Amino acid sequence: MASTHRRIALIAPPWYPVPPDGYGGIELVVGLLTKELRAQGHKVELFAAEGSALASRQLAGRHWDTALGRSEEHVRDLTYASRVLNLIDRLRPFDVIHDHTGGGVLLGLAIKPPAPVVHTVHLALKEPVRTFLESLAPDRVRLIAISEAQRQSVAHLPWTATVHNAVDLxxxxxxxxxxxxxxxxxxxxxxxxxxxxxxxxxxxxxxxxxxxxxxxxxxxxxxxxxxxxxxxxxxxxxxxxxxxxxxxxxxxxxxxxxxxxxxxxxxxxxxxxxxxxxxxxxxxxxxxxxxxxxxxxxxxxxxxxxxxxxxxxxxxxxxxxxxxxxxxxxxxxFDPRRMADGYLQVYERAIAEWATPTSITVSATDPAITRLRGANRRRSQLSLGKSEVGGK
CATH class of the missing domain: 3.40.50.2000 (Glycogen Phosphorylase B;)
Known part of the structure; x- marks a missing residue:
């Protein structure tokens, strides 16, 4: 477990409060993780739905779950993604961003990650979810399985780790x-x-x-x-x-x-x-x-x-x-502390890889690299190959 206290963005789905007042398995897990990380001294910004007792930022309406399974679901998902991504940009820097949505939020983070991105795959790995995850660059999103069975069902995905869910003991x-x-x-x-x-x-x-x-x-x-x-x-x-x-x-x-x-x-x-x-x-x-x-x-x-x-x-x-x-x-x-410790190990690995230039494959025209080059010239005139990519 890391001894350094980290600033962590946790992103819950927009459908139910965290913790849930009834149905909401993902929200239960995110709530347990939030409480345990905060108890260990980490600064956690939780992005979640209205009514979330643990959320730092409530960015989805209380009754958005009525859109599930209907055409409005995709619009709600994109609206939430827009709000989350804009706020993360204003609140940065974060040491790590942990997504639990798998929708528009994850896509936005994968295209332009402002920090190391970790995504827990809560959904069944059927189409079209599998194809979407296959399209993500492994150097931009680190995938976490919730069981070895899930991981082996699509073994060719670039999994980083397996972390079992916890329950509210x-x-x-x-x-x-x-x-x-x-x-x-x-x-x-x-x-x-x-x-x-x-x-x-x-x-x-x-x-x-x-x-x-x-x-x-x-x-x-x-x-x-x-x-x-x-x-x-x-x-x-x-x-x-x-x-x-x-x-x-x-x-x-x-x-x-x-x-x-x-x-x-x-x-x-x-x-x-x-x-x-x-x-x-x-x-x-x-x-x-x-x-x-x-x-x-x-x-x-x-x-x-x-x-x-x-x-x-x-x-x-x-x-x-x-x-x-x-x-x-x-x-x-299924102890929440055990789950949190597992994720903290993932976070530390992601942070270390983010800070290592050789671990990230990027285009020379990537806007993030353009900004980084300018910052490096101002700081020390070091070449891109020797700079700290994504450093805080």
Missing amino acids: AALRVGQPERKDPYLLSLARICASKGQHLAIEAARRAGRRLLLAGKIEATPQGFEYYERQIAPAVDGDRVTYLGNVSGEEKTRLLARASALLAPLQWDEPFGLYMAEAMASGTPVIAFPRGAAPELITPGKTGFLVPDVEEMVGAVAQADHVDREQCAAYARAQ
Whole structure:
């Protein structure tokens, strides 16, 4: 970990407050990182949406999330990018800029980086995201994966490091499962890729209640999935849909569940809800896709199963997991301090490479180089090859 206190720009997406008051996994992670970096003495300027308790600069409207999935989304993204980039230019210099948006902000920073730029890839690496990331010059943007599974899915990208997400340990508590009428929990966005229809089947065959929590994906496909495959099974008794949950309700659900079911139908790059369950002492039973094998330690924090039949069998095994041990292991793995230390190592490497001329490939006509040449002539008449590129 660096001993030097740094001036860091953190850029959250424009859709939800930091920290979020409900849905918002990226915003949760950015909030935890902001608090930990500040606790370690670093000067953090957080750019985020209106309503963000931790933000130094609130540059997006409170209800911009209503544009998600609609044509207005791109205009909102560009508006936010314009505001962020203009303000960063006025507030510079920064030692490092850490982007979590992946949209117009990242493009602007990649074209003309005013400082070392780090970008955490939170999105699934499908088209067109993959092509966009491939187009970025590796000497201008350093890409961070949130799991080795995500990193290996597109291994040819110029990854700098892998840093696991953290969870809000202070908001979670370790509990014992409901004994009178035990329940299984599904806590995720309601969509086909999360496989809630399979969780319903597994719970039915295991003879357990299932509580479904999470917002319905706001797409035609998401609503159709809920209406056709989830709603018919919801009876308020054996299968209950709770909607989106947060705060104490979410904490209690995680702490009292016998197990969390994650019959994944896609290669999820992380899965905060799995980490939160394990940090609450609740074992996770998941299909071995995406980052699940990386996050779950079989027998200690959960089980990896290939299908519904074995998921049913694992439900009984989950009753014998040592919940205190499960929580202790997960809390060490997903500690915000551990995440912050990982990013600080990335920052220091990026700063060192930024200050080394041979590490950056640029055009002789690049405006940044033109300005640098002028500054160098005034300072010491050193040649460009011996100058400190991007020095503070």
